[in-house]
Amino acid sequence: MPRHFPSTVAGTVEHEIVVTRSRFLTTIVPVTGVEDADRVIAGVRRRYWDARHNCSAMVTGVLGDQARSSDDGEPSGTAGVPMLEVLRRRDLTDVVAVVTRYFGGVKLGAGGLVRAYSTSVSETLDRVALVHRVELTRVAVTAPHADAGRIDNVLRQWVQQHGATFDDPTYGSAVDFTLWVPQDAVDLLQADLAAASGGGLTPVVGGTRVVDVPTH
Structure with missing residues (x-):
């Protein structure tokens, strides 16, 4: 919980x-x-x-x-x-x-x-106006440049639908995406990402942080 x-x-x-x-x-x-x-x-x-x-x-x-x-x-x-x-x-x-x-x-x-x-x-x-605080889990995803645009779109849409946040991607030899995800949605992200990439991308689950979420 x-x-x-x-x-x-x-x-x-x-x-x-x-x-x-x-x-x-x-x-x-x-x-x-x-x-x-x-x-x-x-x-x-x-x-x-x-x-x-x-x-x-x-x-x-x-x-x-x-x-x-x-x-x-x-x-x-x-x-x-x-x-x-x-x-x-x-x-x-x-x-x-x-x-x-x-x-x-x-x-x-x-x-x-x-x-x-x-x-x-x-x-x-x-x-x-109140600002709620929630604990989110860090999830890192690394994608090859050829797939980065499509994966970027998939992840941004996913974040909007699941109360997560999305850091700016980091570009190197591949593209690194960092998401902050509610703990109870991590398994769903893994499943959705596997479906979107044909099982080619494996997210790495990391630590947690408390983030501010403004109410509208």
Whole structure:
């Protein structure tokens, strides 16, 4: 059974809500790791230097196994943790959320703050495009130049139909093709390639990697 990996977001999204005159501006950004997330948080702080709070939550790592949050002066547990819980519920990783609060003069109480910060992140995530991650297996195929054009067409069509990806061919004494294929489709590729080449081509199955697959 294929391994499950958390998704991430395709790009930066910003959204604002107002709760009892307090403004909550959310910035959600895809990141490559903790240091990248820290740079995003620092950038938001500089941008909204006059705000009372810039609370944050991040999840990083291909399995989403690293997480951190900050209440940034709000009562403990009322901002960063609720924000983090939203990211967790959405099954996301390599993402940072920063919620900037401009105080409106009316205290919201602990429950009100939890709702405001979690709603800010949730509504912003409703506006993002997701990038799913899947583990694909490397399959190498070497074809003689005389057959390369036809095999190229066969493989490109196959990739489109089976959730695989296709690297640019490498030309030498022969032509080397590299495909990244879902594990449960490797046997099918071998059979289809044998049929297309009259049994003349034998794919070589290699290691795996996790790749991003944008949703449409």
